[in-house]
Every structure is written in C-alpha cells, then in structure tokens.
Amino acid sequence: MKAAIVTAGARRGIGSICRLILLTAAIELTVPVAASAQERTPPDQRDAFVTWARQHAIPLPACRSPSDATGMDRLRAVVSDAHVVALGEPAHGAHEPLAFRNCLFRTLVEHGGFTAIAIESGLSESRRLHDYAAGGPGDVQQLARAGLTWGFGRFSENIELLEWIRRYNVDPAHKRKVNFYGIDLSGGERSGLWLNAGITLRDSLAYLSRTSPRRSRRARRAVAPFLDRFTQAGYTALAPGERTRLSVAIDGLIHVFDRNRSILIADATQSDYDWARRNAVAARQLETLFRVSPPGPPGEDLLPDDYKADAARDAAMADNVRWVVEREGPAGRVLLFAHNGHIMNAPTRGGIWSVYARAPMMMGQHLRAALGKDLLVIPISGGSNGPGLPPARPGSGSLDAALAATGRDYFLLDTRPARDAASVAGWLVQTQSLRANFTTENLLSPGTALDVVIFFDRLTPAKVSTGP
CATH class of the missing domain: 3.40.1660.10 (EreA-like (biosynthetic domain))
Structure with a gap:
C-alpha cells in the first residue's frame, strides 16, 4: 500500500x-x-x-x-x-x-x-x-x-x-x-519497529528488584545487556551467540518467577506477580517474533x-x-x-x-x-x-x-x-x-x-x- x-x-x-x-x-x-x-x-x-x-x-x-x-x-x-x-x-x-x-x-x-x-x-x-x-x-x-x-x-x-x-x-x-x-x-507502535518492546523486560526486572533482589540478581544481570537492544532492529544486529544468550536469559527470568512464586507473592500481591511474570512471557513472545521475521527494515x-x-x-x-x-x-x-x-x-x-x-x-x-x-x-x-x-x-x-x-x-x-x-x-x-x-x-x-x-x-x- x-x-x-x-x-x-x-x-x-x-x-x-x-x-x-x-x-x-x-x-x-x-x-x-x-x-x-x-x-x-x-x-x-x-x-x-x-x-x-x-x-x-x-x-x-x-x-x-x-x-x-x-x-x-x-x-x-x-x-x-x-x-x-x-x-x-x-x-x-x-x-x-x-x-x-x-x-x-x-x-x-x-x-x-x-x-x-x-x-x-x-x-x-x-x-x-x-x-x-x-x-x-x-x-x-x-x-x-x-x-x-x-x-x-x-x-x-x-x-x-x-x-x-x-x-x-x-x-x-x-x-x-x-x-x-x-x-x-x-x-x-505505528513505525512497526517495536521500539518499545523493552517494556516487557524492564517491568519484570523492576518487580524482581523490588521483591527479591538477591534471588533474582543472576537473572537480572543476564538480561541487562539486552535492554537497550530489545527491538526488531536491535535483535537483527545481534550476533548468533548473542541471540542464544538473550534466549537463555529470558528463560532464566521466567524460571526465577516460577521457582520463587510463593516468596514473590508474599512480598507483593498475586496480581502484581501475575502481571510481572506475564511480562517475562511477553518478552519470550517478542523474541520469537524477532527470530522468525525477515531481516532488514520493514517495508510496505x-x-x-x-x-x-x-x-x-x-x-x-x-x-x-x-x-x-x-x-x-x-x-x-x-x-x-x-x-x-x-x-x-x-x-x-x-x-x-x-x-x-x-x-x-x-x-x-x-x-x-x-x-x-x-x-x-x-x-x-x-x-x-x-x-x-x-x-x-x-x-x-x-x-x-x-x-x-x-x-x-x-x-x-x-x-x-x-x-x-x-x-x-x-x-x-x-x-x-x-x-x-x-x-x-x-x-x-x-x-x-x-x-x-x-x-x-x-x-x-x-x-x-x-x-x-
């Protein structure tokens, strides 16, 4: 069009x-x-x-x-x-x-x-x-x-x-x-470049930093290098090894939520936990989208x-x-x-x-x-x-x-x-x-x-x- x-x-x-x-x-x-x-x-x-x-x-x-x-x-x-x-x-x-x-x-x-x-x-x-x-x-x-x-x-x-x-x-x-x-x-957003995709990771990390900073430290450190590159273009620019590390880091983030569920809920609310964990899942969904999307800038x-x-x-x-x-x-x-x-x-x-x-x-x-x-x-x-x-x-x-x-x-x-x-x-x-x-x-x-x-x-x- x-x-x-x-x-x-x-x-x-x-x-x-x-x-x-x-x-x-x-x-x-x-x-x-x-x-x-x-x-x-x-x-x-x-x-x-x-x-x-x-x-x-x-x-x-x-x-x-x-x-x-x-x-x-x-x-x-x-x-x-x-x-x-x-x-x-x-x-x-x-x-x-x-x-x-x-x-x-x-x-x-x-x-x-x-x-x-x-x-x-x-x-x-x-x-x-x-x-x-x-x-x-x-x-x-x-x-x-x-x-x-x-x-x-x-x-x-x-x-x-x-x-x-x-x-x-x-x-x-x-x-x-x-x-x-x-x-x-x-x-x-309307540019189609997924410039705001990092909201998923940032919201999850903010929740873990607040509720369980010690238990989540390793997972948060693994994700941190990708926060500013978690867009369609940023993912495309990642080397194959970096893409693998990003995928493993997101899996690790979800694992922290699942392994510490009762502790995290006790330190916040069930609703806060549900949304924070879902943000980590949403990051996984975006990583899947980026992986299967053709390289290069979007076109018409x-x-x-x-x-x-x-x-x-x-x-x-x-x-x-x-x-x-x-x-x-x-x-x-x-x-x-x-x-x-x-x-x-x-x-x-x-x-x-x-x-x-x-x-x-x-x-x-x-x-x-x-x-x-x-x-x-x-x-x-x-x-x-x-x-x-x-x-x-x-x-x-x-x-x-x-x-x-x-x-x-x-x-x-x-x-x-x-x-x-x-x-x-x-x-x-x-x-x-x-x-x-x-x-x-x-x-x-x-x-x-x-x-x-x-x-x-x-x-x-x-x-x-x-x-x-």
Whole structure:
C-alpha cells in the first residue's frame, strides 16, 4: 500500500492484518485484490443464502455510546453461555464496530455476567489501563495514548470504553469488578519497529528488584545487556551467540518467577506477580517474533515469508487470551475484540496476503482448538466506506455483498442454523470473501470460520480524541 494510506513499517511490525489506515488520507489505491469469490459462486446458491439471511436477520439498535445499549436482548440469547465472545472489526479506525463493541460489552456485563474485555493492544502497556479501570489514578486521555498501542489511544470510542468500565467499578453496588486487558504483543507502535518492546523486560526486572533482589540478581544481570537492544532492529544486529544468550536469559527470568512464586507473592500481591511474570512471557513472545521475521527494515509490500511473523504474533495473542481466561477464573466471561482476521477460525489468505508462501494460523484457530464451543466468533461486515475512508473496490467481499443484498442496514445473523439448511449449507462451505482493511479481502469458508456475523451498511471514521 502507499505510505500515505498505511503507516511506514506496517508490514513486519504491526503485522499485516493490523495495518493502520490514516483516516485523513484519500488517494488512489494500488493494492491488488484477488478475484472476488462471488464471481465463482453459482448465482442460485447465493440467492438462496440471501433469501435465508433476509428471513433470519435480527435487527440491532443504534449504538452511539456505551450508555445506548437498549434493544440487545436477542443478541444476549445468541451469546447464550459462551465463556469467550470474540468480536471482530473489519478494519482499524472505523466508528461503527467500536461503538457497537462498547454497547455490547455493557450489555454483557450488566445482563450476562461478563467480567472482562481483552482487546488487540499491547499486554504490558495495558496494566496501567487495567489499574485505571479498577479505580486507580491517572488522566484517561494520557493513559490511553500511552497504554493503547498502534495509536489506538487516539480513538474516542476507546476512551469512552475505559471511562464506562471505571464508572461501573467504582459503584459499590457492583461486587465483582470488571477487568481490562490488552492481549497483543507488547511494545508495538505505528513505525512497526517495536521500539518499545523493552517494556516487557524492564517491568519484570523492576518487580524482581523490588521483591527479591538477591534471588533474582543472576537473572537480572543476564538480561541487562539486552535492554537497550530489545527491538526488531536491535535483535537483527545481534550476533548468533548473542541471540542464544538473550534466549537463555529470558528463560532464566521466567524460571526465577516460577521457582520463587510463593516468596514473590508474599512480598507483593498475586496480581502484581501475575502481571510481572506475564511480562517475562511477553518478552519470550517478542523474541520469537524477532527470530522468525525477515531481516532488514520493514517495508510496505508483503513478502512470501512474512507469514511466519503473522503466525508467531497470533499464537502469542491466543496464549495471552488463555492467560486472561485463567485470571478471570471459572465464573469469568470475556469479550475479546480484535481484527476479523485474528478472531476467525480461519487462516489468513487471499487479497494482499495471496503472496504468502503459506497461510498462517490465526488466533481464532488456536482458541477454537483450546475452547471449543465455549468460544463464539462474531466478525463484523461492512457494506461500504463513508466519507473520510478509502473507497472500497467494486465487487470485493462476497459475504459482505450477500449481506448487503438483504436490503437491511444493520443486523445480526446467526449462521449456525444454516449449516443444517440444505438450501444454503452448500454456499456456506464454499470459499467466500470478507472485506478487510477497507480495501482488500480475506478468503474463508463462513461455515467454519464464524458463528455469527454483524453487518453495517456503511462504515465511517472513528472519532479522534482532541485531548492532551
């Protein structure tokens, strides 16, 4: 993509799924898009699906703020007893998915017993937001800009979410508090160079220095030489022997946490221990990403081997989600929010990702294998892009086009019953496409990739905060 549309370095830094669109840009796009799946689908099967979808579509209320959550009763019935609801957005930077997420989360908390939200943002950075949402100090605007990676702190909808959670938590009538987490790799920023990756090591070392300086001395000394070089470029510059020493040092850091668990918890709190140890695990995740990423500075164009970095990132995110689920306990329920490509039970292929030598396994596939029916997958589909967003390519997104053909502008469709409907089951198992990142598309089989889909007839830009 042109640099005016996608931030420089997005290819190997943020991960190709998570390309950040500059909402102020509107220039001609040069992204190649795979032949539309709808052109390969027999018209009668598509028409049968459109008819079925029109009959089974569930209208949804407008969601303009977290407090506008009325009329969501039928959606709660669809969620049923799922312990993890994975809600996706078709692109980062659209208002409608963010506003809907806020309304949905309020509904699930107040009427469904949900206890946490986990979003596609850095795990280590989210500790500050977790504490603020629990009633801790700080200015929400400043915390969001520092604690939401990839520039997501700019979006007012994310700040509104944090403020609602905080108001809910400080109300003494609510005995069980709601938690906020980031589940992405730590240290991400819009340059794509992972310049802040060292936050994982520094936070872990600070905790150990405070709670057990003597027992952790050797592990801290082993990590110290790499603190200022723990970035994508810094790792690339390491000699093979140094890379080995870094890997051993991170393993040693995690071992200190595991070997001294009871002592460390006694000197602090269970929560402090959990986060500090997870930071060490997050450093391991980043070291894995750096190791499989192609050498050299990030570029705008995808390369065949870039699938390895995407696969490493999504495996890490899935592991972080499992950590969140464990922290929330048997009675916990989690709303997971990330890009459609991450949350669906399908690899990334098609569109700009057709260049990949192999379709990488995504977070949703890992979670489906781990959680089974306890996971509900709900991507969001968009019919068109409104002013301020790049124009969509005509004919892209066969699933989006079929949903738009229902003539309804905003609805939920539970596709699970259609798997047993002879007239439409065949269409669902075929390869279709879903628009992604405003201008390209993913190829998938709806029958296995998703459980429910939300459709908006038009996407508009997210609101950009003007705070400090």
